[in-house]
Every structure is written in structure tokens, then in C-alpha cells.
Amino acid sequence: xxxxxxxxxxxxxxxxxxxxxxxxxxxxxxxxLTPLWWTFVNSLRPGSDxxxxxxxxxxxxxxxxxxxxxxxxxxxxSDLGLATLNSIIVSGITVVVGLAICSMAAxxxxxxxxxGSGIVFVAVVVSFLIPFDAIxxxxxxxxxxWNLQNTYAGLILPGLGNGMAIFLLRxxxxxxxxxxxxxxxxxxxxxxxxxxxxxxxxxxxSLIGAGLTLFLFQWQSYVWPxxxxxxxxxxxxxxxxxxxxxxxxxxxxxxxxxSMVLTLIPxxxxxxxxxxxxxxxxxxxxx
Amino acid sequence: xxxxxxxxxxxxxxxTLFLAGCSTSSPNSGTANGSEGSGTGTVNLLGPEDPAxxxxxxxxxxxxxxxISVKYSQVPFDQLNPTLxxxxxxxxxxxxxxxxxxxxxxxxxxxxxxxxxxxLKGQTKAAVPDAQYSVNLYQDKLWALPIWNSTQLMFFxxxxxDAAGVKxxxxxxxxxxxxxxxxxxxxxxQAAGTQFGLLFEQVEAYYQLQPLAESAGxxxxxxxxxxLTTDITNPGWEKAMQWYADTFxxxxxxxxxxxxxxxxxxxxxxxAYFIGGPWDIGNFAKSSIDWGVAPMPYFAGGSQATPTGxxxxxxxxxxxxxxxxxxxxxxxxxxxxxNLATTEAQTIIPANxxxxxxxxxxxxxxxxxxxxxxxxxxxxxxxxxxKPRPVSIGYIQFEEIIGKAFADIRNGSPVSERLKQAAQQxxxxxxxx
Numbered sequence: 215x216x217x218x219x220x221x222x223x224x225x226x227x228x229x230x231x232x233x234x235x236x237x238x239x240x241x242x243x244x245x246x247l248t249p250l251w252w253t254f255v256n257s258l259r260p261g262s263d264x265x266x267x268x269x270x271x272x273x274x275x276x277x278x279x280x281x282x283x284x285x286x287x288x289x290x291x292s293d294l295g296l297a298t299l300n301s302i303i304v305s306g307i308t309v310v311v312g313l314a315i316c317s318m319a320a321x322x323x324x325x326x327x328x329x330g331s332g333i334v335f336v337a338v339v340v341s342f343l344i345p346f347d348a349i350x351x352x353x354x355x356x357x358x359x360w361n362l363q364n365t366y367a368g369l370i371l372p373g374l375g376n377g378m379a380i381f382l383l384r385x386x387x388x389x390x391x392x393x394x395x396x397x398x399x400x401x402x403x404x405x406x407x408x409x410x411x412x413x414x415x416x417x418x419x420s421l422i423g424a425g426l427t428l429f430l431f432q433w434q435s436y437v438w439p440x441x442x443x444x445x446x447x448x449x450x451x452x453x454x455x456x457x458x459x460x461x462x463x464x465x466x467x468x469x470x471x472x473s474m475v476l477t478l479i480p481x482x483x484x485x486x487x488x489x490x491x492x493x494x495x496x497x498x499x500x501x
Numbered sequence: 502x503x504x505x506x507x508x509x510x511x512x513x514x515x516x517t518l519f520l521a522g523c524s525t526s527s528p529n530s531g532t533a534n535g536s537e538g539s540g541t542g543t544v545n546l547l548g549p550e551d552p553a554x555x556x557x558x559x560x561x562x563x564x565x566x567x568x569i570s571v572k573y574s575q576v577p578f579d580q581l582n583p584t585l586x587x588x589x590x591x592x593x594x595x596x597x598x599x600x601x602x603x604x605x606x607x608x609x610x611x612x613x614x615x616x617x618x619x620x621l622k623g624q625t626k627a628a629v630p631d632a633q634y635s636v637n638l639y640q641d642k643l644w645a646l647p648i649w650n651s652t653q654l655m656f657f658x659x660x661x662x663d664a665a666g667v668k669x670x671x672x673x674x675x676x677x678x679x680x681x682x683x684x685x686x687x688x689x690x691q692a693a694g695t696q697f698g699l700l701f702e703q704v705e706a707y708y709q710l711q712p713l714a715e716s717a718g719x720x721x722x723x724x725x726x727x728x729l730t731t732d733i734t735n736p737g738w739e740k741a742m743q744w745y746a747d748t749f750x751x752x753x754x755x756x757x758x759x760x761x762x763x764x765x766x767x768x769x770x771x772x773a774y775f776i777g778g779p780w781d782i783g784n785f786a787k788s789s790i791d792w793g794v795a796p797m798p799y800f801a802g803g804s805q806a807t808p809t810g811x812x813x814x815x816x817x818x819x820x821x822x823x824x825x826x827x828x829x830x831x832x833x834x835x836x837x838x839x840n841l842a843t844t845e846a847q848t849i850i851p852a853n854x855x856x857x858x859x860x861x862x863x864x865x866x867x868x869x870x871x872x873x874x875x876x877x878x879x880x881x882x883x884x885x886x887x888k889p890r891p892v893s894i895g896y897i898q899f900e901e902i903i904g905k906a907f908a909d910i911r912n913g914s915p916v917s918e919r920l921k922q923a924a925q926q927x928x929x930x931x932x933x934x
Contacts, residue, residue: 262788265762266769293552355591363595440584443595445574446552456577461549462780462847463764 250477252276253470257285261467285471293446294472297454298479304366304450305432308373312428313421315374320383321409325395335384342377347437354441364443369450373432379424386420387413422490426483433480451476535594535616538822541568544829546814547585548600549578550847558842562832569825582897589614592819597826599817603647603810604890604900607639611894615644616816616823621831628835632889633852637813639892645815646834647852648843652882653709653808654875655683655798656767656775658695659791662686665693667773670795672874674881679801680713680744683774687753690773698753700767702777703760705907707900708808709776712888713741715806716799721891722903728893729931731924733903734917741800742916749911756912767792779864779879783848786868794868794875796882809887811849850879857883898930 256264258281267275289295322328323335353372362368390413398408414421436452449457455476458469546555552573559571576584582605588596589612601609609615618625619642626634633647655670655678662669667686670678687698703709711721719737724730732738748754758766767775768788775781776797785792799805814833816826832839840853844860848867851860861876868875890896906923910916 262765262768265758265765266771268757351587351591354587358591358593358595363593440576440580441587443574445572453577456580457551457575459578460551461578462778462849463784464762466762466765 248276253473257467257470257474258282259467260284261465261469264466264470285465285467286475288465288468289471289475292468292472293449293454293457294451294475296446297449297451298475300366300449301433301451301476302479304369304373304435305429307366307370308432309425309428311370312374312376312379313425316376316379316424316428317383317414317417317421318409319375320380320387321413323380324384324387324390325408325413326405338377338380340377341375342381346372346431350437350441354438357442362442364445364448366448368442369435369439369448370432372438373428373435376424376428376431379427382424382427383417383420386417390416419490422487426487429483430480535817535819535823536821537824538820540824540828542570542822542825544569544571544597544822544826545595546571546573546598546829547576547596548573548812549576549581550600551575554847555843557845558833558839561839561842562829565832566828569828571829585609585614589817589819594817594819594821596817597820597822598814598830600648601645601813601815603636603813604892604896606637606644606813606815607892607894608897609815610639610642610644613818614815616818616820618643618646618816618827618830621646624831624835629852629854630883632809632883632887636810636889636892645813646830647811647813648834648840649811650850650852650857650883651778651809651811652850652879652887653712653776653778653797654781654878655795656777656781656785657793657795658767658770658773658775659793660770661690661693661695661773664695665690669793672793672795672878674796674805674878674885677796677805678798680716680798681801683798684744684748684753687773688751691753695773696771697755697766697773699748699774700754700758700763700772700776702763702775702781704754704758704763704911705760705904707903707907708810708890710741710745710907711890712797712806712808713745713800714738715888716803717741717744718803721888723891723893723895723899728891729895729934731899731927731931733924733927734920738920739917742910742920744800745907746910746913746916750913754911779850779875780848782864782868782872782875786871792871794872794878796878805886806888807882807886808890809883810889811852813852850883895927895931895934898934899927902926902930 252275255276255278259278260282319338323331323338350372357363357368357371362371394412395408398412403411434452435450436456439448439450439453455469455472458465458472546559548555552575555573559573562569562571581600582602585599589599589609601615606615622643625637625643625646629647630650633650637643637645637647657670659669665686667689670676683699691698701709707722714720714722714733714737717737717740719735719739719741720732722731722733722738724732749756755766763775764777764781764784766772767777768785768790770790782794797807814830816823816830820826833843834840834853837853837855837859840851840856841859844851844856848864850864851857857880861879864879865872865874865876891899893899902923906914906919909919
């Protein structure tokens with residue numbers, strides 16, 4: 215009887231703790247969501263009303279009774295459409311070509327024994343420990359000498375060889391049993407065959423993780439496109455968004471609408487691939 | 502393991518050395534290698550404005566000079582200076598003409614980032630007001646041509662003032678209000694139900710707050726033969742800043758709203774008096790509130806001072822098409838039609854005197870009856886009360902440090918101590934020049 219009561223008590227306590235934690239989790243989640251929600255609500259009202267309901271806080275701060283899509287319509291007349299398209303092109307090519315390069319490099323470092331592979335790996339690690347902003351200026355000078363200013367190639371090239379992506383993929387490749395390689399060899403596969411037929415098919419989650427790293431690097435790229443030239447044909451999303459902040463007037467409504475567009479695209483991609491992304495990060499350390 | 506660590510360290514060291522080598526040698530390598538060019542072809546213009554702003558002047562120039570095309574690139578406003586520093590430092594010849602923030606001209610000239618335009622001194626002097634000529638001089642040479650000018654005005658919310666029975670301020674500069682009166686009336690308006698009494702458009706910007714110190718007798722804050730001596734701890738500066746701090750601590754002005762986020766607060770009807778620029782006229786005209794405009798106030802017993810200055814355009818010494826760039830620059834600054842075209846899509850005062858005369862009536866008409874008389878008010882302020890920002894190669898550091906001090910002061914830092922601290926920081930920064 216006593217044991218049963220104690221057990222019931224423990225169960226109840228657990229339920230309360232579970233509920234408490236869930237509510238706490240939900241509250242923290244809402245706190246994270248609030249700025250994005252506020253941005254979204256304000257993208258639906260005219261710019262002159264942006265700060266109208268901020269002080270004191272009222273229900274209209276977070277909701278609007280008269281939503282309008284005018285700000286989104288205004289975006290169509292701005293550079294943001296072309297800029298978003300450019301960002302998609304640049305990020306897309308970076309992901310495809312970058313994954314090819316990074317996975318081959320990671321494969322070489324993980325599977326092919328060669329002299330100096332340790333040094334090459336250290337160089338790769340060092341390359342992503344140095345912040346890109348620190349090398350951007352000398353790199354921009356080189357690109358200028360090579361006439362790569364205001365070109366897609368100039369925007370894409372710095373994103374292709376990503377040390378972080380190579381590191382992630384190499385760690386994953388190291389976990390693939392060597393027996394498979396041996397078996398492949400016995401069946402007459404060369405290095406390319408082993409890479410193409412054994413490593414790549416087994417590594418889809420980590421390829422997706424590395425692809426997202428490459429994608430986000432380009433999607434958020436701000437300093438580099440500014441250094442590399444900013445003509446209107448090669449403008450990228452973050453630059454176009456920042457350009458909306460004029461020096462005399464800022465239409466926050468349109469700016470928030472632009473922010474929503476630029477946020478939703480990576481958000482959709484991350485949500486679509488989130489399962490693989492978590493899987494890849496959580497399994498890269500496993501042996 | 503040890504070997505790997507050693508290899509990593511040496512690689513890191515080599516990498517750092519390589520980077521250091523690149524970043525220090527590139528900006529200084531070689532001399533300005535630009536050329537006059539053929540006088541035709543493409544001129545690249547770089548600035549922080551929306552492309553629509555300069556489209557009219559580019560089209561007007563093309564109509565007169567069919568063999569020269571102007572291509573405009575926009576850089577975000579807050580990234581303009583770092584981007585210019587990097588690209589001009591690397592002798593980037595894809596910039597021919599660029600916009601020059603007037604108080605930054607002396608530093609850009611001292612760095613060798615501007616082409617000497619002294620041969621155009623006579624023409625410039627004849628075309629623009631004196632203050633607009635002198636801000637483009639550094640060490641007696643002319644480095645850029647003035648394009649835009651500016652001033653500050655006081656806007657007021659008629660409905661809010663009426664509710665408190667406060668008289669509307671006059672637009673006549675002879676009946677300019679004092680800051681003391683603004684505070685008194687602002688509080689009365691607040692008591693009658695309006696949320697805030699007073700709001701500056703650029704709450705932390707030296708451009709807009711310099712006149713407070715000037716009016717209280719504190720000067721610009723920079724003195725000395727070389728204009729590298731700080732002077733921001735004198736009684737005038739302390740008085741002005743204490744007054745400014747009080748407007749926030751008393752609740753007359755809101756603390757939470759940053760620079761250039763403020764005009765929406767005025768258009769939502771929550772503020773009695775708003776200190777803003779001519780660009781607000783067009784903006785406010787579109788809003789639903791009833792407003793009027795008056796001269797920027799001054800301190801009782803002090804001098805009358807208003808901000809001035811805006812943007813000039815200069816030529817990159819590394820440009821390979823200087824002759825055509827110069828033609829475009831002369832058109833945009835000296836030709837009244839060209840200069841006027843730069844203001845077609847943006848409410849801003851043209852620097853050219855003849856263009857200003859044509860522009861002000863148009864500006865006045867923008868606000869209809871509400872801005873009646875603003876044309877002659879601006880003309881008066883440009884010639885009588887305009888106080889340009891100091892010409893100093895240390896201006897950039899000064900502006901940045903004083904801006905932080907303004908931010909702290911409005912958020913409650915003790916005025917006298919914060920100004921002393923800022924003076925110390927500015928002196929330290931200038932030691933490195």
C-alpha cells in the first residue's frame with residue numbers, strides 16, 4: 215500500500231516536472247520566436263506604424279487587425295527579387311560544386327594513405343579557424359588583379375573550399391569500416407569507385423550537413439560581396455536588404471518584408487533537412 | 502602528436518605572416534596609377550543612395566553627353582566608409598566617382614584617396630554658397646565638388662499643441678523659439694495627453710547635436726591650429742549636454758528609440774516637437790497628422806546655430822577615366838540643371854546656388870500650406886546660422902567617440918565625467934594619427 219502510494223507520488227511528481235519543463239520549454243521557444251513574429255507582423259503594416267504600438271506594449275504590438283501585403287508588393291519593385299535570385303544561384307552552385315570538392319578532399323584525407331596527409335589536414339583545420347573576414351581584404355585584392363570583380367565566379371569561389379565541411383565529412387568518412395574498402399578493392403574498384411560507390415551512398419546525412427554549412431556561408435555572405443563589387447546585376451540578398459536602409463528615411467515595413475523573404479528561404483531548407491542535419495552532426499563523432 | 506602540433510603551429514605562423522604581408526603591402530604598393538582616359542566610355546559612380554536617386558542626373562548627363570555612360574553601384578550606408586577605405590586603398594579602378602561625406606573629406610584627401618580638383622576652385626566658388634566651398638578645401642586645395650546641402654528644422658504637431666493651448670511657433674527666424682521655451686511648452690503638451698514633448702531625428706549624431714553646444718557657447722569641440730585639440734569639457738558643452746540629458750531623464754524625450762527610427766514616432770502623433778531635416782517635409786506630407794514647421798531653436802542668451810553640409814562627390818585618383826569622370830562631376834555640381842536633377846528623387850537641398858533658388862519653392866510646395874515659408878527659412882539658415890562641422894583629419898575618430906558619449910549621456914551617464922572620458926578617448930585616438 216505504502217509502496218503503491220510512493221510510486222503514485224513519484225509518478226505524479228514526474229508528471230508535474232514533465233509538464234513544468236514542457237511549459238518552460240514552450241516559453242523559451244516563444245521568446246525565441248517573438249522577434250521573428252514581431253518582424254512578420256510589422257511587415258504587414260505600413261512603415262509609419264512600425265513603432266506606433268511599441269510603448270506601452272498592447273495587443274496590437276504583436277497582432278494587426280488590418281494586415282496588408284503592400285510592403286511585399288513594394289519588394290517587387292526593388293532589387294530584392296534579383297538579389298534573392300542571385301543569392302539562390304550563388305548558394306546553389308556553391309553547394310553542388312563545393313560538396314564535390316569538399317567530399318573528395320575529405321575522402322582523400324580519410325581513406326587514402328599518403329605522406330603529408332596529416333599536414334594537409336592541419337592546414338584544412340587552420341583554414342576554418344581563421345575568420346573569413348580576416349582574409350577577405352587581401353583575397354579581394356587578389357581577385358581584383360584577376361579581374362574577378364563583379365562576376366559570379368568572384369562571388370562563388372571563396373565559398374567552395376570550406377574547411378569546416380571537409381572536417382565534418384572526413385570525420386564521418388573515418389567511421390566507415392575499412393573492411394568495406396577492402397571488399398571493394400577485391401571486387402576491382404579503384405579509389406574513384408570506392409568513393410563513388412561506397413562512401414558517397416553511405417554518407418547522405420553528413421553530405422546534407424556539409425551542404426547546409428556551404429549554403430549558409432553564402433546565404434549570409436555580406437562583407438565579401440561588398441569587397442568584390444556591388445554592381446546591380448550581381449547584388450546579393452543581404453546587400454539588397456541593407457541597401458533599403460537609406461540614410462534619410464527607412465521604411466521599416468518594406469525592410470521587414472525583405473527580412474522575412476530572406477529568412478524564410480533558409481528556414482524552409484533547414485526545416486526540410488533538419489532530420490538529416492541533426493543526424494549528421496550527432497553521428498560525425500561516432501566510431 | 503608533437504610533430505602534428507609543431508606542424509600546425511608553424512603553418513599558423515606562416516599563414517599569419519602571409520596575411521600580414523598581404524594586408525600591409527597592398528594598400529601602399531605603387532603610386533596612383535590612374536589616367537585621364539579618352540573622355541568617353543563608362544564612368545562608375547559609387548554611393549549609398551538608392552539607384553532611383555541618381556537615375557535622373559545620370560539620364561540628364563547622358564542626354565548631353567551621348568558618348569559617356571554612367572554606371573551606378575550602391576553600397577549600404579553603414580558600410581560605405583569601410584568599403585571605400587578598402588577599395589580605394591587597393592587602388593580599385595572600378596570606382597571613378599564616389600560620394601564624399603563632407604566632414605570626412607580631409608581624411609580622404611590626406612590618405613591620397615581624392616584627385617586634386619584645385620583647377621576648378623574659381624568655378625566652384627562662383628557656383629555654391631561659401632560654406633559649401635570651404636568644406637571641400639583641405640590644405641588650400643579643392644578635393645571634391647559639393648552636390649547636396651542640408652539644414653535642420655523644427656516640426657510641430659498642431660493637434661498636440663492645440664490640446665494644451667500652446668501657441669504654434671512662428672516660421673520667422675526673427676521669432677525663433679528658445680530651447681528653454683520648447684521644454685516648457687513640451688511639458689505642457691505632455692500634461693495635456695501627448696506622450697512625448699520633444700524628439701531629435703538623429704538622437705546620437707554629432708551633426709544634429711553640434712548646434713546645441715555651439716548655441717551654448719561651447720564651440721564645435723575641436724580647436725587648435727591643426728584642428729587636433731579637443732574642447733568638449735568647457736562650460737558651453739557641459740550646459741548643452743546637461744540640457745540634453747535632462748530632456749531624457751525628465752521623460753520629455755523617449756530613450757528607447759534610436760537615430761532615424763524617430764520620424765515614425767512623430768507621424769504617429771506621439772510627439773509635440775520634432776527636430777528633423779528638409780527630407781522629412783516630403784515624408785510628413787504623406788502622413789495623416791497635421792503639422793507645421795519652424796526654425797531650429799537656440800539657447801536663451803546664446804547664438805543661433807544650425808547644422809549644414811551634406812555630400813560632395815570626388816574622383817578616385819586610381820580612375821582610368823578621369824576626363825569623363827570630371828565632365829560628369831562638373832555637370833552634377835556646376836550645371837544648375839544637373840545639380841537639380843540629383844534632388845529630383847530625394848528631398849534634399851541642392852548645393853548649387855542657382856539650383857537651390859529653383860528647388861526651394863518646389864520643396865515648399867511639397868508640404869502645401871503646412872510648409873509655407875520654409876523655402877525662405879532654409880535660404881536664411883544656409884547663409885546666416887549654418888555652422889559647418891569642423892574640418893580636421895581627426896574628425897572620423899572624433900565623431901565616432903562623441904557619438905558614443907551622446908548615447909551614454911542620453912541614457913543617464915553623468916555629463917561632466919562622460920565628456921571628460923570622451924575627451925581622453927579622442928586624444929588617445931588622435932595620438933595615432
